Amino acid sequence: MTPRTPQCEVSSPLLSSSEHSGVPEDSQPPTFPSVGLHPHAWPKWGCDNLPGAQVDFLSADFAEDTEVANTYPFKFLNTLEVSGMPSHKLSFKIGAPVMLLRNLDPLAGLCNGTRLIIRRFTMRVVEAKIIISKGAGNVAFISRIKFISDNSGLPFTFARKQFPLRLAYAMTINKSQGQTLSHVGLHLANDVFSHGQLYVAFSRAKAPANIKIPLLDTMHGRIGLMHNVVYEEALL
Helix, strand or coil: CCCCCCEEEECCCCCCCHHHHCCCCCCCCCCCCCCCCCHHHHHHHHHHCCCCCCEEEECEEEECCHHHCCCCCHHHHHCCCCCCCCCCEEEECCCCEEEECCCCEHHHCECCCCEEEEEEECCCEEEEEECCCCCCCCEEEEECEEEEECCCCCCCCEEEEECCEEECCCCCCCCCCCCCECCEECCCCCCCCCCCHHHHHHCCECCHHHEECCCCCCHHHCCCCCCCCCCHHHHC
8 A cells, every 4th residue: 555645725825924823823712612612622622713714634554564555544543643643634723723743953042832823825835933942933844754553552563754743722631731821721620649730730821810710510519619739748
């Protein structure tokens, strides 16, 4: 099975500049998604609420093992979601916030977890501006790279060629460590599970007034309560 060339599906011509989107490149969505919306659906919610044309970028998926390369059809490989890999289809708009999934150039600030704002793109390259931590304000050109997973539980070595990016309208508490944000919305539908995790979440914003925390009415039978995990032994 010969690997296919990565593709992009365009509903309108590719946009060449952030000024076409109608919003400043550093802008963020002004509202948070509803509490009832599952966090996995937030990227689509954010992209749908961003003005401008959406472009879908499709990956090239294949089995590295030549003896089984023709066994698994492309349609099956496209459905695989492997931890640490981008999805088969990435939907981007100019001005969308994204997160880098690989260490490309740590000295330039392009590390796993770095957040960027998309400025423009073609089928082969995404131009994005770093908005957090080291390298903030710098512009990076990100191309597709090859991801290989041999510990995914599959009976073959799976490979995917795709942009090392993911929409970043939301991130886990662990991913947010070391970042300072202007506004933070915490989705605490479940208790934190590690020592100091709640502190990390609350300390990401510059001011307490800039933190929004919707809690479900059914949590512990009372509104506004969250269990804080603290190991006293770690404080000694």
